[in-house]
Amino acid sequence: xxxxxxxxxxxxxxxxxxxxxxxxxxxxxxxxxxxxxxxxxxxxxxxxxxxxxxxxxxxxxxxxxxxxxxxxxxxxxxxxxxxxxxxxxxxxxxxxxxxxxxxxxxxxxxxxxxxxxxxxxxxxxxxxxxxxxxxxxxxxxxxxxxxxxxxxxxxxxxxxxxxxxxxxxxxxxxxxxxxxxxxxxxxxxxxxxxxxxxxxxxxxxxxxxxxxxxxxxxxxxxxxxxxxxxxxxxxxxxxxxxxxxxxxxxxxxxxxxxxxxxxxxxxxxxxxxxxxxxxxxxxxxxxxxxxxxxxxxxxxxxxxxxxxxxxxxxxxxxxxxxxxxxxxxxxxxxxxxxxxxxxxxxxxxxxxxxxxxxxxxxxxxxxxxxxxxxxxxxxxxxxxxxxx
Ligand SMILES: *Cc1c(COP(=O)(O)O)cnc(C)c1O
Numbered sequence: 584x585x586x587x588x589x590x591x592x593x594x595x596x597x598x599x600x601x602x603x604x605x606x607x608x609x610x611x612x613x614x615x616x617x618x619x620x621x622x623x624x625x626x627x628x629x630x631x632x633x634x635x636x637x638x639x640x641x642x643x644x645x646x647x648x649x650x651x652x653x654x655x656x657x658x659x660x661x662x663x664x665x666x667x668x669x670x671x672x673x674x675x676x677x678x679x680x681x682x683x684x685x686x687x688x689x690x691x692x693x694x695x696x697x698x699x700x701x702x703x704x705x706x707x708x709x710x711x712x713x714x715x716x717x718x719x720x721x722x723x724x725x726x727x728x729x730x731x732x733x734x735x736x737x738x739x740x741x742x743x744x745x746x747x748x749x750x751x752x753x754x755x756x757x758x759x760x761x762x763x764x765x766x767x768x769x770x771x772x773x774x775x776x777x778x779x780x781x782x783x784x785x786x787x788x789x790x791x792x793x794x795x796x797x798x799x800x801x802x803x804x805x806x807x808x809x810x811x812x813x814x815x816x817x818x819x820x821x822x823x824x825x826x827x828x829x830x831x832x833x834x835x836x837x838x839x840x841x842x843x844x845x846x847x848x849x850x851x852x853x854x855x856x857x858x859x860x861x862x863x864x865x866x867x868x869x870x871x872x873x874x875x876x877x878x879x880x881x882x883x884x885x886x887x888x889x890x891x892x893x894x895x896x897x898x899x900x901x902x903x904x905x906x907x908x909x910x911x912x913x914x915x916x917x918x919x920x921x922x923x924x925x926x927x928x929x930x931x932x933x934x935x936x937x938x939x940x941x942x943x944x945x946x947x948x949x950x951x952x953x954x955x956x957x958x959x960x961x962x963x964x965x966x967x968x969x970x971x
Contacts, residue, residue: 585906587909587944588946588947599834608830614830618631622782623755625843628782630782635777635827637740640826642824644781648738650709650710654708655675656670659716679917680694684886684934685871686716687719689726691722691726707733710736711738715743716882717878717880717881719873721739722873744881746772762788766779770881771881773846802817850947853956860960866887885942889971890970899911902943909943946959
């Protein structure tokens, strides 16, 4: 079975993990700040805060920006549930902005219209969370312009997009956002097993996130309410969490980061090969790519335009029976039972729903070969033709 995504680990990754395991530091050691600095430098951001998942990073990013009860947070319905759950953890209200069918990303026109309407009823969001779907950065310049106009913060959910570029700059530079979040889950671009990072250029938010990832505790005498009792002393000054990354994970992150450019280059080469192999298929459309971006191609997604939901199920099942572990990204978040109970219903975001019925995620990972792609594409075409 060819999976839809898979990590790539080398000897140097294994060596780094084993060395850290046998060192003095398993949890709070030197690899964590090293990994934070290395990735922040790579992306061109001032600060990196490593945590145990992107989900945790999204949560403390919302908290650092002051999201609390009564606030509104908007994100894309075409994402993993973590993109919206983070708002609910803070007691905020969640809402969604429909997507562009051709890219799967938040539609900027839909955002603009929704903001104008929200302003008229005094219901503007505090934070908007664009998701760089499949590794293609959203239209950040436009989103930033709207954030200035309407006064909301921007958190990039870049779980798919470490190593991607927007207008020649790496995602994570936070040039057009306040905080940017990456995931290092094994199916993502680089892995630390579980893990994530929040990047920002704002020292105050960085400090707040550092404190929140570790119980809301500070060792900084400046922040304490009384003089330190001695070198062992700390104070809890906020309600935080245990969201820390381990040193072993960070050591793996460092050796994975060395390979990030190669991973993304390989993914791009495979995507080009997929595109070429599908060029004459009018019914099978790869996601369209804007020309001012460089995708990290976390996912390779095609839309099979002739599909209804029954045919969609049949096609994915047949692909799996043929040894290709096709997947579907994403079930629109607002259709999840938990979200339906919050009042969302079918029909709320028609593009996300229509897209869901036609989208197929094909295998994409650095160790996939062009021969694999050739056979995946011919199997796909055969099954699609049989459906009609
Ligand atoms: C994977 C993913 C997350 C969550 O990442 P974890 O590191 O597993 O918590 C959040 N958002 C998106 C878009 C993702 O793909």
